[in-house]
Amino acid sequence: MTKTPGAPPPTLTSIARSLGLSPATISNVYNHPERVSDDVRERVLATAEAVGYAGPDAAARRFRRGKSETIGVVFTDEMPFALADPASVALLAGLSTTLQEARLNLLLLPTGPPVGASRVSNVMGAVVDGFVFYSVPEGDPHLDAALRRRLPTVVVDEPRDGLTADWVGLDDRAAAAELGQHLAHLGHRKVGVITSRLGRARYNGPADEDRWTQAVYSVQRNRIAGLRDGLGGVALVVEERFENAVESGAAALQSLRQRHPDLTAICCFGDVLAIGALDAARRQGLSVPGDLTITGFDDIPEAGRVGLTTVNQPLVEKGRIAGEMLLSHALAETPRRRFLPTSLEVRATSGPPRP
Amino acid sequence: MTKTPGAPPPTLTSIARSLGLSPATISNVYNHPERVSDDVRERVLATAEAVGYAGPDAAARRFRRGKSETIGVVFTDEMPFALADPASVALLAGLSTTLQEARLNLLLLPTGPPVGASRVSNVMGAVVDGFVFYSVPEGDPHLDAALRRRLPTVVVDEPRDGLTADWVGLDDRAAAAELGQHLAHLGHRKVGVITSRLGRARYNGPADEDRWTQAVYSVQRNRIAGLRDGLGGVALVVEERFENAVESGAAALQSLRQRHPDLTAICCFGDVLAIGALDAARRQGLSVPGDLTITGFDDIPEAGRVGLTTVNQPLVEKGRIAGEMLLSHALAETPRRRFLPTSLEVRATSGPPRP
DNA sequence: CTGAAAGCGCTTACAG
DNA sequence: CTGAAAGCGCTTACAG
Structure with a gap:
């Protein structure tokens, strides 16, 4: 038939x-x-x-x-990049746990490149009962559009300040300060940072203080500030990459060492970057941490397996909590903010600099 | 206001x-x-x-x-597990590339545990213009429900035979046969297999020939058959784990070696399992491949970084192609089948057994 | 247990 | 450039 x-x-x-x-x-x-x-x-x-x-x-x-039984998720990165980072995937996994229990579907909303000719955001037309925004810049037009729909919305990580939505994330400044102290105590005198994007436009290269104090990504801004706090007077140079990827970490390490051969430690704001940096360092015949200390951020599973010194954050838990905040959202309530604990995991890639 | x-x-x-x-x-x-x-x-x-x-x-x-501008994706695994496997995430990433270009959203549809009291599948009510099914068992009720909706549907990997939908996947038997030959040539005389689930019900333990020839997962069935082809007369024992996870690989390695201390090589049907097995082997003080050869399947990025001998398949590409087949789908057309190339990547975890 | 009625909020030709 | 009309396919009280 x-x-x-x-x-x-x-x-x-x-x-x-x-x-x-x-x-x-x-x-x-x-x-x-x-x-x-x-x-x-x-x-x-x-x-x-x-x-x-x-x-x-x-x-x-x-x-x-009148109900869509669906939650929309928006990433800063384009989806293929977001999915290439185990940290954001872990967030999704945690979120999906909560949603699955509530029998809700998860809609991945590509926001695509700059909103283009039509100033219409994909989130305006999304058939969802709520939104999770993961790590978007301050002033993000998609977040604004979502907020205008007055649907329950939870922001993860950033933006953090002046937000009219619920928020869950870390005290990035304190977390980075702890890492800075660790490096200062080891005796490092000049430290490099590899960070993912600080601005909206695609840029790869060194970032001076002007640039990083004005970054629209509060996470990165706060981490650099925290690192400084912890490092005391230790010199700090920053290298920026638009994509948060293994290849970026490798390339950034090269530029950084070329510009500053005297660096003895490199902090990567993401384990994925750190893994790339590690690879590049070893390919150049450097021993880690003998010749160079390399640290990460996030503590994805691979970090433990390769012995990366990194800052642990509860990635899956963060997604789970974001989901719970969404489900328990009450309109007209004061926005909630939930800080998750971090901890420095000292493993095999950090050590004192050669005398 | x-x-x-x-x-x-x-x-x-x-x-x-x-x-x-x-x-x-x-x-x-x-x-x-x-x-x-x-x-x-x-x-x-x-x-x-x-x-x-x-x-x-x-x-x-x-x-x-009348259009939802959304494609639904269904996994066999519950979402947190699917998202923990870089292989399925890579598929999603590839798929998202195609969908993003077409400005389509991606809806992750949890099918949850056995369809429960209400024999209603979540896919029946999903507001989508098409489906991608990733590696579901033969006779999957959700796939049946989707097919009944007569929306464009692409099946990835499995089920493969007797399908009234488009399909993209591998020649798993041939791929595994190549791996089997590699091991036979190295001189292995007894080989273990760590496979993810062969049946619908949760089961962890040894799987005899009856069980694996009747598996409802054609991929696993074909890989075991192919391994046998390639191994010639070499003995083969199979250990099954319900979840495709690092911990499963570790646990399976232990049981396998306990039951068969004379195994000299272990083939894991997934790099995630292999990474768990590698960890477990090393924790037990075994040298790889000196004491034990361990191989994977998929060739996720971490496989290259840890030197895992594995079977490469174009994971991201597979997702991209699934998306393209979906977009180019013509109703009432004969179902298409697209076989993607595989290749054996011999790296550092396979070698001859100790004499 | 079954049906008549109202209406969810919008967009699409079509007319003016 | 603006409006009147029709209708997308369904579910929900409510009545019988």
């Missing part, structure tokens, strides 16, 4: 008509089977099967019900 | 009424701004702003338009 091409597809109403029943009854067969007599139910299901009716149209039902 | 709680939320119609305009005009302001006079456009936008109207209701618009 194949659908005749050209014939209008079956609908709940057409099934009703063909059976001499009311649409309400057909609806009940699918939504409240117990309210319908066995006889009617069977006839309806048989007809549905015969004409290839797969149940009430999903879009119509969602519309009618 | 906050929304008065209790007041009905603004709609396109309410805006029209309050301005003495028709709904069609308000609609045009958002959908065809050029068809509207500057004056009217500005008044509408100002009013919208004032009453907190964020544009046409997304669900209503999707319903009316």
Whole structure:
């Protein structure tokens, strides 16, 4: 019984008509089977099967019900990059745990490159009951658009200040300060930083103090400030990469060492960058930490396996909590802020500089 | 100008009424701004702003338009597990590339544990224009439900045979045979396999030939068969784990060696399992490949970094192609099947057994 | 247990 | 450039 091409597809109403029943009854067969007599139910299901009716149209039902049972997630990075970073994937995993329990779907919303000619954001038209924004810059137009929809929204990591939405993240400054102290105590006198993007536009290269104090990404800004706090007077130079990827870490390490051959330690603001830096250092024949200390941030599983000294943050838990905040969201409430603990994991890639 | 709680939320119609305009005009302001006079456009936008109207209701618009601009993705694993495997995440990344270019959203559909009391699948109610199924068992009820909706559907990896949908995947048998030959040539005489689930129900432990020839997961079935082809007469024992995770690999390695201390090589059907096995072997003081050869499958980025001998498959590309097949899908066409190339990457974890 | 009625919020031709 | 009309497919009280 194949659908005749050209014939209008079956609908709940057409099934009703063909059976001499009311649409309400057909609806009940699918939504409240117990309210319908066995006889009617069977006839309806048989007809549905015969004409290839797969149940009430999903879009119509969602519309009618007013709930989409879906949460939208927005990343700063384009999706392929976000998915290449185990840290953001871990967040998604945690979030999906909460959502799965609540039987909610997870919609990945690409925001694409700069909003382009049409100043319309994809989040305006997204059929969702709420949003999670992961690490977007201050003044992000997509976040603004989402907030205008007055749907429950949770921001993860950044932006952090002046936010009218719930927020979950870290005390990045304190976390970085702890790392800075560790390096200062080891005796490092000049430290390099490899950070992911500080600005909206694509840029790869050194970042001076002007640039990083004005970064629209508060996480990076706070980490640099914290590192400084912890390092005391130790010199600090910053290298920026637009993409948070292994290759970026490798390339950044090269530039950094070329410009500053006297660096004895390099802090990467992400384990993925650190893994790239480690690879590059070893390919250059450097021993870690003998010739160079390299540290990360996040503590993804691979960090433990390769012995990377890094700052641990509860990645999966962060996603889980973001989901719970979303589900427990009460409109018109004061925005909540939830700081998660971090801890310095000293492993095998940090040590004192050679005398 | 906050929304008065209790007041009905603004709609396109309410805006029209309050301005003495028709709904069609308000609609045009958002959908065809050029068809509207500057004056009217500005008044509408100002009013919208004032009453907190964020544009046409997304669900209503999707319903009316008949397109959801969204593709649904279904995994076998529960989402947190799927997201913990870089191989499935890489697939998602590839898929997202294609979808982003086509401006489509990606909906992650948890199918949850066994469909439970209500024999209703989440895919029935999903507001999507198409589906990608990633590695689900033969006879999967969710896949059946999706197919009944007659939406464009692409199956990745499995099920492979008797499918009425497009398919993209590997020649798993041939790929595994190549690996088997490699091990046979090295001189291994007894080989262990660590495979992820072979059946629908949760089970961890040894799998005999009966079990693996009847597996509902064709990928695993074909890989074991292929390994056998390539190994010739070499003995083969199989250990099964329900979850495809690092911890599973570690645990499986232990059981395998306990039951068969004479194994000299272990093939893992997934790099994540292999990484767990490697960890466990080293924790037990075994040298790899001196005491034990360990191989993987997939060739995720970490595999290269740790020197794992594995079977490479184009993971990201597979996702990209799945997306393209979906977009180019023509109903009533013969299902397409697309085999992607694999290659054995011999690295540092395979070698001859000790004499 | 079944049905008649109302309506969810919008967009699309079409007319003026 | 603006509006009147029709309708997308369904679900929800409510009545019988």
